[in-house]
Amino acid sequence: MKLRAVKGMNDILPEESRRWQRLESCFRRTVKLYGYEELRTPIVEQLELFQKSTGETSEVVQKQMFTLERSREALALRPEGTPSAARVYIGESMQAREPVTRWYYIGPMFRAEQPQRGRYRQFHQAGCELYGDAGPYCDAEMIDMLYGMLVSLGLRGVSVTVNSLGGPEARAAYRDQLRAFFEPKKDALSPHAQERLGDNPLRILDSKDPRDQEACQGAPTLLDVLTGEDRAHWDGLRAALDALGTPYTVDPRLVRGLDYYTRTCFEISASTGEIGSQNALLGGGRYDGMVGSLGGPDVPAIGFAMGLERILLALGDTPVERAPLCFIAPLGQKAALEGLRLARTLRERGVRVELDGRGNSLKSMLRRANTMGARHCLVFGDAELERGVVQLKDLQSHEQSDLPSADAVARVVEACAASGAPVAPADTGGTA
Numbered sequence: 095m096k097l098r099a100v101k102g103m104n105d106i107l108p109e110e111s112r113r114w115q116r117l118e119s120c121f122r123r124t125v126k127l128y129g130y131e132e133l134r135t136p137i138v139e140q141l142e143l144f145q146k147s148t149g150e151t152s153e154v155v156q157k158q159m160f161t162l163e164r165s166r167e168a169l170a171l172r173p174e175g176t177p178s179a180a181r182v183y184i185g186e187s188m189q190a191r192e193p194v195t196r197w198y199y200i201g202p203m204f205r206a207e208q209p210q211r212g213r214y215r216q217f218h219q220a221g222c223e224l225y226g227d228a229g230p231y232c233d234a235e236m237i238d239m240l241y242g243m244l245v246s247l248g249l250r251g252v253s254v255t256v257n258s259l260g261g262p263e264a265r266a267a268y269r270d271q272l273r274a275f276f277e278p279k280k281d282a283l284s285p286h287a288q289e290r291l292g293d294n295p296l297r298i299l300d301s302k303d304p305r306d307q308e309a310c311q312g313a314p315t316l317l318d319v320l321t322g323e324d325r326a327h328w329d330g331l332r333a334a335l336d337a338l339g340t341p342y343t344v345d346p347r348l349v350r351g352l353d354y355y356t357r358t359c360f361e362i363s364a365s366t367g368e369i370g371s372q373n374a375l376l377g378g379g380r381y382d383g384m385v386g387s388l389g390g391p392d393v394p395a396i397g398f399a400m401g402l403e404r405i406l407l408a409l410g411d412t413p414v415e416r417a418p419l420c421f422i423a424p425l426g427q428k429a430a431l432e433g434l435r436l437a438r439t440l441r442e443r444g445v446r447v448e449l450d451g452r453g454n455s456l457k458s459m460l461r462r463a464n465t466m467g468a469r470h471c472l473v474f475g476d477a478e479l480e481r482g483v484v485q486l487k488d489l490q491s492h493e494q495s496d497l498p499s500a501d502a503v504a505r506v507v508e509a510c511a512a513s514g515a516p517v518a519p520a521d522t523g524g525t526a
């Protein structure tokens with residue numbers, strides 16, 4: 095039997111990981127500037143958590159959960175991060191500790207979807223959750239932060255779509271209106287939409303089935319039934335986005351796939367790269383009722399999650415520039431030991447180093463240094479060490495110089511800095 099990865103779950107090999115690290119660093123750097131702190135939660139949760147929050151009528155809970163049972167407890171691999179964060183928020187009584195809480199997370203999520211480009215069974219999200227601010231200014235600030243981050247990553251055609259789903263009152267009224275609207279044309283709807291008519295008619299609005307899209311023509315919109323307070327919130331959101339100069343379009347049909355959203359919801363897509371523009375790179379919105387409905391205090395919340403695979407697809411496969419590599423080629427045993435010390439010191443100074451300690455010939459070591467794309471190479475044998483000299487080769491220009499071994503570290507650091515890419519401490523994300 096040939097062992098293979100599970101359907102819809104992918105390995106990420108080092109060349110790819112570099113691009114992931116760059117994206118994750120950019121995300122971390124950005125959200126930290128806005129005050130978000132990292133929250134890490136388990137991948138496995140009680141199934142009930144998702145049933146109560148993601149929602150019984152959502153596609154995710156109805157069809158896509160990876161569930162398991164252990165000691166008669168029903169568990170699930172998390173399909174999203176929002177419910178876990180709300181569980182922690184409640185469990186840690188965060189509302190008593192601080193008026194506003196800002197958390198971010200990065201990690202794998204699991205949904206048993208039909209795998210295709212940009213849609214996987216294990217995928218990765220980077221998301222933020224903000225508790226304790228009812229908005230709408232923090233809503234606009236979050237959307238603006240995301241727009242700026244995606245543009246700064248180099249994505250083109252970034253487009254923001256926003257809508258308001260209103261509060262529970264407006265939603266209930268809207269559900270009734272929609273049922274009344276679709277009921278006479280029920281037979282023209284897809285079988286899936288006919289099922290949704292009973293439990294969640296809003297989802298018919300974002301169906302991709304042409305029959306449903308046709309039937310949606312002329313449907314009432316939620317924006318028409320917003321209460322006075324919902325409308326003030328919606329107007330405030332747009333005014334703040336306008337003040338920030340964040341481009342956006344209003345789509346009254348944007349309803350999102352999870353049950354918990356209230357008022358503001360948004361998605362962002364981009365036109366570049368290998369992913370169709372209809373595929374959202376990220377989505378989010380307000381979920382003012384979730385914390386209360388899970389047994390916590392009545393605290394408003396808003397958040398988003400972006401799909402890292404989708405953003406990387408949209409970015410295309412531009413290689414990520416790496417810090418210059420210094421190759422150390424020692425000839426002889428004493429030289430190899432000195433090489434170990436030198437490599438450690440150089441790494442402490444932020445230089446990426448490969449040491450060949452296998453006792454190979456100079457020719458084969460230089461061949462390997464070139465194959466690895468090393469920019470600089472330090473060569474020395476036992477005899478050179480006795481004399482206190484090492485040779486520094488520039489493998490690109492083929493220049494070489496003998497220098498006192500005491501100067502080797504300083505000269506390599508200098509040469510790396512001069513050769514373009516910065517000598518980078520691990521967390522900057524500028525290089526990988």
Ligand code: HAM
Pocket residue numbers: 173174175176205207212213214215216217218219221222223351352374375376377378379380381396397398399400401402403404
């Ligand atoms: P979501 O829209 O279900 O929202 O997912 C957010 C993003 O995760 C999507 O826009 C997409 O980029 C990515 N994504 C979702 N499913 C897949 C998949 N099967 N394969 C690859 N990427 C995928 C949420 O998950 C909410 N928790 C967002 C949120 C946070 N709302 C409030 N706070």
